Amino acid sequence: MANQGSDLAPVYLPPSGRPLGSNATWKFGAWIVIPLLNLITKPDWRGTENIPKSGAVIAISNHISYVDPLIFAHFLYGNGRAVRFLGKASLFKVPVLGAILRSAEQVPVEREVKGSSAMALAHAVAFLKAGHCLGVYPEGTLTRDQDHWPMVAKTGLARLAVMTKAPVVPCAQWGAAELLPTYSKRPKLWPRTKVTVIAGRPLDFSQWYGKEDDHEAMVEATAYAMKAVTTLLSEIRGESAPVVIFDPHGSDLPRIGNYKKRKNK
DSSP states (O other), X not given: OEEEOTXXXXXXXXXXXXXXXXXXXXXXXXXXXXXXXXXHEEEEEEOGGGXXXXXXXXXEOOOOSTTHHHHHHHHHHTTTBOOEEEEEHHHHTSTTHHHHHHHTTOXXXXXXXXXXXXXXXXXXXXXHHHTOEEEEOTTSSSOOOXXXXXXXXXXXXXXXXXXXXXOEEEEEEESHHHHSOTTOOOXXXXXXXEEEEEEOOOBOOGGGTTOTTOHHHXXXXXXXXXXXXXXXXXXXXXXXXXXXXXXXXXXXXXXXXXXXXXXXX
16 A cells, blocks of 8 residues: 655555555456456457566556456556556545545546646556566556557656656557457447457667657657557558558547547547
């Protein structure tokens, strides 16, 4: 659990248990959730040798469905790591679910609120200092690309990687949007959906060390990370990614939330 250091920064205990980072809540949740996932999905895990079995690591992935955090967590848990996410605060306000998430050491973050980025960064750094596996969706929300390709991401991941020098493992996942379409709450239960997750080799951010306050450098480092994710996704899908990457900053779509619902109003 977290406590406050002398400078009021969050402090987390080193991970323990097997898989590393698991606790009683993780064990109980896995006992319930993993069999349910196996009933409705056919997991295809690739590149598992690239996931460090100990020590701090940042695992990044594309984001296309409400269900893919569960699939990503299943992938990492099945390969030795109980992941920590910085999740949207609204989930923690749901009765029972919020208590479970907190007990599993997930951290709520108010998105698009002044000071939220600094708070999220502080928790992320604290998790990595303790030696945890941190899960990050660099895009910050479900992709707005109509064909589910990764879009231009936020620079928070790059800043975190440069500041902490923790290894960053790029991952890509596919199949979640078939199981639970983007922004839908009605899953396809049968037949089972093939869900693929692939982990690539750790990325090298050394050329950007010391440049965390250089915005252009962080934009460049972010593009480097997302290119790795997109390349892995192209491998899964067996098709080439679009040449022009969807940029939400140049779009009139809302930055967060269900943009499809808002478009139809």
